[in-house]
Every structure is written in C-alpha cells, then in structure tokens.
C-alpha cells in the first residue's frame with residue numbers, strides 16, 4: 001500500500017493544468033493524486049523547492065537485443081563506471097549503455113519515472129519485455145519496428161489495406177508493444193540484399209512493388225485508424241546525410257493532415273549537397289512543423305563525449321562505421337528489420353559533431369511550440385540520458401550557452417544562427433513541458449505528465465538553484481506511484497514499474513494469411529512467436545480511444 005501524504009509549500013509547475021510556479025499543496029493517496037486529505041495527513045515540506053510531474057522520456061534505447069549487443073560490444077564502457085548496490089537496490093554497470101538495473105535507478109535519480117524503448121523488432125519482443133521487467137522504478141513500453149516487415153510489404157503491394165491494418169493490430173497484440181516505429185522504410189531490405197540503401201521516397205524496395213512513401217502512408221493511416229494513443233513514430237530515410245532535410249520535409253508533406261511523430265529530427269535537418277558537407281536547415285524544419293499542428297518531433301540532441309550508435313537502420317550503422325572507424329556490429333533480423341551498433345565519440349572540435357550539437361540547440365530555441373518539439377538525445381545515440389541536466393542548462397542559461405558556443409568548432413557555428421546571441425531562455429514551465437507534460441501528451445498517457453486529480457503520483461521535487469545543471473542532476477525527492485523512492489540522492493525503497501502497451505481490436509482472419517507466411521519464411525513457429533500472458537507480470541493496457 002502506498003503512503004498518504006501532502007507536499008506543501010513547493011512551487012508547482014504543472015503545464016497540463018496551467019499551473020506555472022504557484023505555491024500549492026499536492027495530495028497523494030494510493031498511488032494517485034487526490035483533491036484533498038484529512039488535516040492530520042503526513043506532510044513533505046517543499047519550501048524553496050520546485051514540484052513537477054515525474055520525467056517522461058518518449059524516445060530512448062534501454063532494452064532488447066540491440067541494447068544487449070551494445071553492452072557486449074563495449075566492455076570498456078562499463079568497466080570504469082560500476083553502479084554499486086545499496087540496501088534497497090541492486091548493482092549494475094553504467095557507461096553509455098547501462099545494465100538494466102542501473103538504467104532504471106539512474107533515470108529515477110534524475111527524476112524520470114517513465115521511459116519508452118524506441119525500436120524493437122517483433123522477434124525481439126519477449127527479450128525486451130524481460131529486460132524491461134528488470135528495469136526498476138520506471139513505467140515503460142516499447143515501439144515495434146514495422147517498416148521493413150516483409151509480410152506487411154506483401155499486403156501493401158497487393159492493395160490489401162484492411163488486412164494490412166489487421167496485421168498491424170495483430171502485431172501489437174502478440175508483441176505487447178506501445179506504438180508503431182518506422183525506421184528508414186525499405187532501407188533494411190536494400191541492405192540485406194546488396195549492402196545498399198534506399199534514397200528516394202519513390203524508389204521501389206528491392207523485390208517488392210512498394211516504395212518508402214507508400215509504406216509511410218500505410219503505417220501512418222493504420223496507426224490513426226486503430227486510434228493508437230501514440231501515432232506512427234518515424235525515423236525518416238537518409239538519416240545523417242547532408243541534404244536530408246528535403247527527405248524530412250517530403251516525408252512530412254506525404255502525410256500532411258495526418259497525425260505523426262518525427263523522431264530525433266536533428267539528425268534529419270541537414271542541408272548542403274546530398275552526401276557532401278552538411279549545413280543547418282533548422283529554420284526550414286521548424287517553420288514547417290510550426291504550420292502543421294498534426295506533426296510533433298523530439299530533438300535527438302547531440303551532446304559531446306562518448307555515445308553509442310544503435311539503430312534498426314543497418315545501412316546507417318555501416319556509414320557511421322566508415323566515418324568513425326570504430327568497432328561495429330551488424331545484425332539482420334529475418335523478415336522484419338536490420339540493426340547496427342557503432343561506438344561513437346562526439347568531439348566539440350569536429351565540424352560535423354559541433355554542427356549536430358548546434359542544430360539541436362537551434363531546433364529547441366527557434367521552435368515556437370515546446371509541446372511539439374520535446375527533449376531527447378535519442379539515448380545513447382546522441383548522448384546518454386545522464387546529460388539531460390546539462391542540456392537543460394544550455395536551454396535555460398544564455399550566458400552558459402554562449403560560452404559553450406564560443407568554445408566549439410566555429411566553422412560549424414557559422415552555419416547556424418547561434419552566434420547571433422539568441423535571447424531565448426527556457427522557463428521552468430517550458431522545461432516541464434519538454435521533459436514531462438509534452439512527451440506524456442504526445443504518447444497519449446493521460447495519467448502522466450501532470451499533477452491533476454487522478455494522475456499517477458509520479459512526482460519529482462527539485463531544490464531551486466541558479467545552476468540548472470546542478471538543480472536537475474539531483475532531485476530532493478522522487479516519488480513513484482505514491483512511494484517515496486529517493487530522498488536526497490539516497491534510495492529509500494525499490495519499486496517495480498509497469499509495462500505499458502496497447503491491444504487494438506482486429507479481425508482474427510488475418511492469422512489465416514500469417515500462419516502460412518510463418519511456416520514458409522520464419523525460423524520460429526507461429527505458436528511460439530507471441531509474448532504470452534505469463535510474461536506480463538505487471539502491466540497496463542492503454543486504451544485505444546474510440547473502441
């Protein structure tokens with residue numbers, strides 16, 4: 001049973017309920033926020049402190065086969081960063097790809113209480129669920145990779161759109177996924193067949209009469225028709241390549257008027273000759289999104305230091321391996337996806353790395369709607385989630401930001417607007433939007449990202465501090481489901497969060513087509529493919545509205 005208590009005297013930032021720094025009580029009972037409590041209820045005094053909903057990371061890579069492969073690839077990444085056990089918590093290792101337990105604890109230490117693993121092939125669903133169960137404190141879910149799926153390609157090229165939607169819904173039910181993920185549609189098939197890539201949205205995918213444009217439209221439509229809480233989550237074609245902002249704009253034009261999310265958009269905001277030296281096109285991307293309320297994005301900020309490239313975009317990983325010369329692993333996933341992992345280090349002296357860092361900041365600073373341009377580093381691709389406090393300081397502290405801008409590669413900065421001494425400083429309310437309220441709303445998690453009556457009692461209390469990196473590095477209290485988990489940087493209790501997933505309705509006749517496809521092309525039997533009920537210890541089905 002969770003505790004009952006009232007948080008008093010704290011300044012509350014709760015953008016969804018339009019509360020902007022007002023001193024007011026927050027009442028907690030049975031894991032939820034409630035309207036009031038008896039006078040004699042226990043209190044937590046938050047005088048001089050800031051009260052926010054728990055952080056929500058809508059795009060990170062924390063569990064599943066590729067994450068595990070990345071751990072194995074880089075023992076040196078963990079060796080110098082042990083995560084010791086405490087009376088309440090288990091041990092682990094850190095680095096850019098922490099072990100499961102350390103991942104949960106370290107997110108919680110920053111005040112985060114929900115995180116979404118952003119790319120899992122259906123064949124990796126069970127592994128992912130098992131690792132997510134081992135990732136403590138957090139509520140979590142995963143996005144399932146569907147844009148390089150050969151069964152779906154077959155239905156699409158035959159114009160069987162209703163069955164396409166049923167198959168998508170079937171995949172959600174058998175994998176227990178949360179949202180549909182598109183990664184370089186068509187690119188993995190080109191990689192598997194000839195170690196090549198697909199460049200144009202209207203190029204045909206080798207072996208099929210489908211194009212990336214058709215795949216994108218079909219999956220965006222299926223997600224919207226199924227009323228999924230989060231729409232299609234798109235990693236566009238041509239990630240990381242100069243000139244790719246045209247592909248990004250064209251992707252957004254293709255789905256105009258239809259709800260969709262473009263992820264780590266910084267990596268898709270490059271001008272310059274295709275494949276040549278990149279420049280920033282942040283203004284063009286921000287302008288398009290500003291005029292299209294149906295589109296949202298997360299930034300995918302690059303932070304200097306060690307990172308790990310891990311992606312279902314296999315040809316991209318090969319390109320990164322050629323650029324970095326560092327160790328690399330490629331894994332094809334039969335019928336469903338590809339995968340590549342590369343060790344990366346972002347250097348502030350490097351033109352491209354500094355430009356990427358600068359474009360991310362431009363996207364944050366030029367965007368006029370923080371609800372639709374939310375914070376991510378695409379952990380651990382652009383940098384670790386542990387760098388979020390520093391990123392928050394870059395957004396909130398103009399002097400600090402300008403000092404940093406002057407210290408990095410100046411040729412790169414000249415290709416951005418950052419040398420113009422941008423005045424914008426994010427307020428605490430805007431930080432609350434891009435780190436909790438915005439991601440929760442975009443994910444369709446109505447009980448998260450706010451502190452209104454009925455919300456999950458996931459609450460973070462920070463000491464006010466001029467140094468925002470300091471402030472956001474070490475919350476005073478972290479409360480999950482109404483339990484006081486962390487006080488003054490010390491764990492008081494462990495906690496097992498929930499798996500969040502969807503289960504949209506579908507016509508079961510689709511299995512009549514799926515079964516023979518499995519018999520013919522999969523190495524796994526149809527019966528052994530899905531994640532059975534017995535693996536879902538603690539979970540919550542998020543309703544698909546309209547059903």
Ligand SMILES: [Zn+2]
Pocket residue numbers: 059060061118119264378381
């Ligand atoms: Zn990602």
